[in-house]
Amino acid sequence: MNSSKINKIHLYNTLTRKKEIFTPCEPGVVGLYSCGPTVYNYPHIGNYRAYIFADILKRTLRYGGYQVKHIMNLTDVDDKTIRESQKEGRTLKEFTEFYTEEFLKDIKSLNILEPDKFTKATDYINEMVEIIEKLLKKGHAYKSRDGSIYFDIHTDAEYGKLSGFSIASLKRNADKRLEIDEYDKENAQDFALWKAWDEKDGNVYWDADFGKGLPRTELALVRGRPGWHIECSAMSMANLGEQIDIHTGGVDNIFPHHENEMAQSEGATGKKFVKYWLHNEWVLVDHKKMAKSEKNFYILKDLLDKNIDPVVYRFWLLMAHYRTRINFVWEALLGAEIALKRLYGLYSELGAEVGKVSKAYQHKFKEFIGDDLDTPRALTVLWDVLKDETVSNADKKATVLDFDKVFGLGFVNSEKNKREEKIPEEISKLVVERDQARQNKDFQKSDELRKQINSLGYEVKDTPLGAEGF
Numbered sequence: 001m002n003s004s005k006i007n008k009i010h011l012y013n014t015l016t017r018k019k020e021i022f023t024p025c026e027p028g029v030v031g032l033y034s035c036g037p038t039v040y041n042y043p044h045i046g047n048y049r050a051y052i053f054a055d056i057l058k059r060t061l062r063y064g065g066y067q068v069k070h071i072m073n074l075t076d077v078d079d080k081t082i083r084e085s086q087k088e089g090r091t092l093k094e095f096t097e098f099y100t101e102e103f104l105k106d107i108k109s110l111n112i113l114e115p116d117k118f119t120k121a122t123d124y125i126n127e128m129v130e131i132i133e134k135l136l137k138k139g140h141a142y143k144s145r146d147g148s149i150y151f152d153i154h155t156d157a158e159y160g161k162l163s164g165f166s167i168a169s170l171k172r173n174a175d176k177r178l179e180i181d182e183y184d185k186e187n188a189q190d191f192a193l194w195k196a197w198d199e200k201d202g203n204v205y206w207d208a209d210f211g212k213g214l215p216r217t218e219l220a221l222v223r224g225r226p227g228w229h230i231e232c233s234a235m236s237m238a239n240l241g242e243q244i245d246i247h248t249g250g251v252d253n254i255f256p257h258h259e260n261e262m263a264q265s266e267g268a269t270g271k272k273f274v275k276y277w278l279h280n281e282w283v284l285v286d287h288k289k290m291a292k293s294e295k296n297f298y299i300l301k302d303l304l305d306k307n308i309d310p311v312v313y314r315f316w317l318l319m320a321h322y323r324t325r326i327n328f329v330w331e332a333l334l335g336a337e338i339a340l341k342r343l344y345g346l347y348s349e350l351g352a353e354v355g356k357v358s359k360a361y362q363h364k365f366k367e368f369i370g371d372d373l374d375t376p377r378a379l380t381v382l383w384d385v386l387k388d389e390t391v392s393n394a395d396k397k398a399t400v401l402d403f404d405k406v407f408g409l410g411f412v413n414s415e416k417n418k419r420e421e422k423i424p425e426e427i428s429k430l431v432v433e434r435d436q437a438r439q440n441k442d443f444q445k446s447d448e449l450r451k452q453i454n455s456l457g458y459e460v461k462d463t464p465l466g467a468e469g470f
C-alpha cells in the first residue's frame with residue numbers, strides 16, 4: 001500500500017475543455033505519451049516547459065500510486081532535420097544523434113526523469129506504413145498526383161474536435177493536386193501521411209509498399225518518407241496500445257499536430273485514441289511567444305553562462321501553473337534562484353535525522369498537486385512546513401523529501417548545493433550599498449537596505465572588516 005496515494009487526481013482535458021477526475025483505461029496503470037523534440041538543434045527554454053510539465057505529471061501519478069509507462073518520441077526525420085544535416089554535410093543519423101545526446105544532457109540537468117523509452121521515428125517506419133495502409137483501405141487516405149499520400153479530413157466527421165476547428169466550409173481537395181506540407185496554421189486541410197521523395201530529400205527515403213491499401217491500378221510502391229503527424233501515432237500505438245490514457249504537449253501542438261494524430265489514429269483503429277489530452281502554455285519573452293522563428297529565445301547554455309543552475313529554471317516554472325502563460329525575464333529567474341537557495345539553506349539546517357512525514361501537510365500537498373498539478377499552491381505548503389515551529393526538524397526533513405518526489409528540486413543533493421552556494425550578485429550589490437550608507441552615517445538608508453536583504457531571505461552580519469551577506 002502506497003502511503004502517499006492520492007484518492008482523486010483532477011486533470012484539465014483539452015478535448016472536453018474541463019477538469020476531470022483521472023481514471024486510466026486499466027486500473028492502476030497509466031500509458032503516457034509525450035511529444036518530444038525534433039533533434040535538429042538545441043531546444044529553447046520555452047520548449048523545456050513541455051518536458052518539465054510532463055515530468056511533474058508523471059511524478060504526480062507515481063506519487064499518487066499509479067504505475068506509469070512513459071514514452072517520448074524523438075523526431076529524427078522531417079524537413080528541418082534533413083535540411084540542417086545537409087547544410088552541415090553530415091548524415092541524418094550522425095546529425096540527429098548529436099542533438100539527441102545534447103537533449104539527454106539538458107533534461108538530466110533539469111532533473112527530468114527519463115521516460116521509460118525514447119522512440120526514434122526512423123525505427124518505426126514499418127508501423128507507419130501499416131497505419132497508412134489501413135487508412136487507404138478504409139477510404140480515409142488517397143494518393144495525390146505527386147505520389148504523396150494524404151489524409152482526407154472530410155472523411156472524418158469529428159475532425160476539429162480537439163482544436164475547435166470547423167471544416168464545414170472547406171472545399172475538398174477534389175482534384176488531388178495538393179502538394180504542400182508546410183502546414184498553414186490558420187487553415188485546416190488534408191495533410192501528408194507519406195511524402196513522395198523529391199531531390200531536396202537527397203539520400204533520405206524509404207521504399208514503402210502500400211500494396212494492400214491501394215487499388216491494383218495504382219503503383220503500390222512509394223519512395224518517400226513519413227509526414228510528421230503519423231510518426232507520433234505509430235510510436236504511441238506500438239508502445240502503449242491503440243488507446244492511450246494521457247497524451248501531452250505544448251498548446252501549439254493542439255493544431256495541427258494533435259488534431260491530425262487523433263484523426264488518423266481513430267480513422268485507422270475505429271477506437272478513441274487518447275482519453276486525456278493535456279497541454280502546457282507558452283513561455284513568453286517581452287510578452288511574445290518565445291520562438292526560434294522570432295529569434296527571441298534562450299537555451300540552457302545561456303543560463304549556465306550566467307552560472308545559473310538549470311534547476312532554478314525548473315523551480316521558476318513551478319511557481320506558475322502549467323496552463324498559464326509566463327513571461328521570462330532574467331530578474332525573475334534571479335529571484336527564483338535566491339528563493340531556491342533559501343529553501344536549500346533551510347533544509348540543510350534540519351540535521352541528519354529523517355523522521356516521519358507530516359500527515360497534515362501531506363494532506364494539503366496532495367490536495368493541491370492533485371488539483372490539475374497546482375504547483376504554485378503546493379510550493380506554499382513546502383514553505384509552510386519549513387517555517388512551522390511545531391514540526392520537528394526530523395519530520396520536516398521527511399516531509400520535504402516526500403514532496404520533492406514530485407517537485408524534483410534535488411533536496412537530497414542540496415547539501416552539495418549549499419556548500420557551493422555563492423551569495424547572489426544582487427545581494428552582494430545591496431551589501432556593498434549598505435556598507436557605503438553606514439560609512440556615510442546614513443543609517444536610515446542602511447536600515448532600509450538591510451530590510452531589503454532580509455526580504456530576499458538573507459541576513460547581514462557586521463564584522464570589523466565590513467558587512468558580509470549570509
Ligand SMILES: [Zn+2]
Pocket residue numbers: 034035036232257
Ligand atoms: Zn507528436
